[in-house]
Amino acid sequence: MKVLIVSATFLEIEPLLTHFNFVEQSNQKLRKYTFNTHQIDVLIPGVGMTCTAYWMGKTLNNTLYDFAINLGLAGSFNDEIKIGEVVNVVSDRISELGAQDGEKFLSLIDMDLIEDEDFTLVNGEMINSIPLENTTINKLRKVRAISVNTTHGEENEIEKVIKLFNPDVESMEGAAFYYACLLEGITCAQIRAISNKVEPRNKENWDIKLAVKNLTKTSLQLLKEL
Numbered sequence: 001m002k003v004l005i006v007s008a009t010f011l012e013i014e015p016l017l018t019h020f021n022f023v024e025q026s027n028q029k030l031r032k033y034t035f036n037t038h039q040i041d042v043l044i045p046g047v048g049m050t051c052t053a054y055w056m057g058k059t060l061n062n063t064l065y066d067f068a069i070n071l072g073l074a075g076s077f078n079d080e081i082k083i084g085e086v087v088n089v090v091s092d093r094i095s096e097l098g099a100q101d102g103e104k105f106l107s108l109i110d111m112d113l114i115e116d117e118d119f120t121l122v123n124g125e126m127i128n129s130i131p132l133e134n135t136t137i138n139k140l141r142k143v144r145a146i147s148v149n150t151t152h153g154e155e156n157e158i159e160k161v162i163k164l165f166n167p168d169v170e171s172m173e174g175a176a177f178y179y180a181c182l183l184e185g186i187t188c189a190q191i192r193a194i195s196n197k198v199e200p201r202n203k204e205n206w207d208i209k210l211a212v213k214n215l216t217k218t219s220l221q222l223l224k225e226l
């Protein structure tokens with residue numbers, strides 16, 4: 001199988017890569033590996049939706065993949081989800097896309113600026129309608145995500161976004177990954193490990209080491225099932 005793995009930073013994916021056989025560096029951001037009988041291309045575009053969108057478009061234009069997986073960390077809004085838990089993001093949205101109208105937030109739908117999309121979009125939420133079927137993924141908690149350019153770290157702003165969208169988790173790339181996969185019709189999954197609560201910024205409460213460890217274990221297990 002031809003698999004594309006997308007991870008914003010090397011830090012998030014480094015331990016997983018030690019289980020693969022390196023083949024070549026295809027370009028600045030894309031490396032080719034093999035794992036068992038599979039071709040695994042690993043794209044590390046950098047943090048944020050802009051670079052993710054550009055490199056996803058370029059990569060999907062060059063190669064037809066059987067499926068794509070976005071692996072990374074995330075912050076959790078949901079107190080039931082503990083730091084270190086690995087989750088299956090089943091929907092995502094660009095929560096900041098819209099306009100401020102005094103105290104109110106207007107989404108593109110409120111502004112009548114949204115076009116019909118070729119994939120499942122419910123009230124501005126992108127639903128992963130072509131999910132990768134996998135036993136390991138099926139065992140994970142299904143969560144709804146938002147993707148942001150600025151991570152939430154201020155109490156009023158956190159309250160506002162919970163009121164608007166009631167998300168479980170947030171990342172900085174997920175929606176761009178889904179947008180590219182869904183428009184190209186590529187079967188996909190977004191698997192994230194919780195590194196922190198979404199709260200007023202306190203880096204001491206983060207556990208990136210535990211999150212990366214658990215993400216690696218789950219990813220390896222799901223790849224072994226292919």
Ligand SMILES: O=C(O)c1cccc(C(=O)CC[C@H]2O[C@@H](n3cnc4c(=O)[nH]cnc43)[C@H](O)[C@@H]2O)c1
Pocket residue numbers: 008009047048072073074075076148151152170171172173195196197198203
């Ligand atoms: O130092 C910081 O304040 C900081 C803020 C966000 C992320 C980082 C990282 O080093 C991780 C990069 C990666 O992780 C995702 N992530 C993790 N936690 C969050 C969050 O609370 N809100 C949004 N994104 C998060 C994100 O996708 C980054 O690409 C450091």
